[in-house]
Amino acid sequence: MSRPSKHRHLFPKQGLDHLILILGSLFMLGPLAVVLLGSLNTAGDPLAAYRRILLTPDLFGNGVNATDMMINSFIVAGGIAGLKTLVSILAAFALVCFNLRHRDLIFGLILLPLFFPIETRILPTFLVTSQMGLVNSYGGMILPVVASGLGVLIFRQSLSQIPAELMEAARLDGAGPLRYLFDILLPVSLPMIAALFTILFVLGWNQYLWPLMVATTSEEHYTLVRGIERVGAGSSSGRAFAMLAMLPPLVLMLFTQRWITRGLTLSWK
Numbered sequence: 001m002s003r004p005s006k007h008r009h010l011f012p013k014q015g016l017d018h019l020i021l022i023l024g025s026l027f028m029l030g031p032l033a034v035v036l037l038g039s040l041n042t043a044g045d046p047l048a049a050y051r052r053i054l055l056t057p058d059l060f061g062n063g064v065n066a067t068d069m070m071i072n073s074f075i076v077a078g079g080i081a082g083l084k085t086l087v088s089i090l091a092a093f094a095l096v097c098f099n100l101r102h103r104d105l106i107f108g109l110i111l112l113p114l115f116f117p118i119e120t121r122i123l124p125t126f127l128v129t130s131q132m133g134l135v136n137s138y139g140g141m142i143l144p145v146v147a148s149g150l151g152v153l154i155f156r157q158s159l160s161q162i163p164a165e166l167m168e169a170a171r172l173d174g175a176g177p178l179r180y181l182f183d184i185l186l187p188v189s190l191p192m193i194a195a196l197f198t199i200l201f202v203l204g205w206n207q208y209l210w211p212l213m214v215a216t217t218s219e220e221h222y223t224l225v226r227g228i229e230r231v232g233a234g235s236s237s238g239r240a241f242a243m244l245a246m247l248p249p250l251v252l253m254l255f256t257q258r259w260i261t262r263g264l265t266l267s268w269k
Helices: 010-039 048-055 066-097 103-115 122-131 138-146 150-159 164-172 177-188 190-205 209-214 224-231 236-264
Strands: none
Touching: 010 236, 048 066, 048 236, 066 103, 066 138, 066 150, 066 177, 066 190, 066 224, 066 236, 103 150, 122 138, 122 209, 138 209, 150 190, 164 177, 177 190, 190 236, 209 224, 224 236
């Protein structure tokens, strides 16, 4: 008499897991499909909206076109992600590897902006930005958003797991703090750096309210997200803009998802 396979009971559970994944994927892709179908003018040329926003050299009658807005979005998102990542890893390195006085208090102060995002302090931030002469500039669109402790929190938790013996060995070999940072910490932290850069790039790319506030009279600083509002979010052109605005973060996430998984699950223990 043959015995039932010990793996037979796994198939119903695997089928249920796959069903849940399929339903979850459909739920997540549903809004994307709605935007895509809404951007296609099925009554006439299905690509009319895309041809209009991509091929019209002067889209709003002010010298701004979709290419300019795409470049502005890359500058803003790349600047926010790059500066946040750089500042975060340097701050975390100082907090973990140096015996600073009151470093727990300093760390708490760095995390304080997390509880007050730029939308809640937009008026005083705009006042400071205006006094510094950064209104209607890339600096004004990027620098105030960089002031956040999210990256410091992530990097500090990661660097604090690195064995202290590694730094002692580097010190015995004559490596100073900067050499230890560039030759040891940065190479082993590349997955975390890539993961954080990707997340911050997407956050910077989706910025709407602050660029709208700080570039009120400078239409050459329009981003793709601002372009959606300008052409009308409910129109076919607005939905085509939305599809263009979704593509770069989507492609970046697809190419870096392995780094994100490795970086956010990296452990030294």
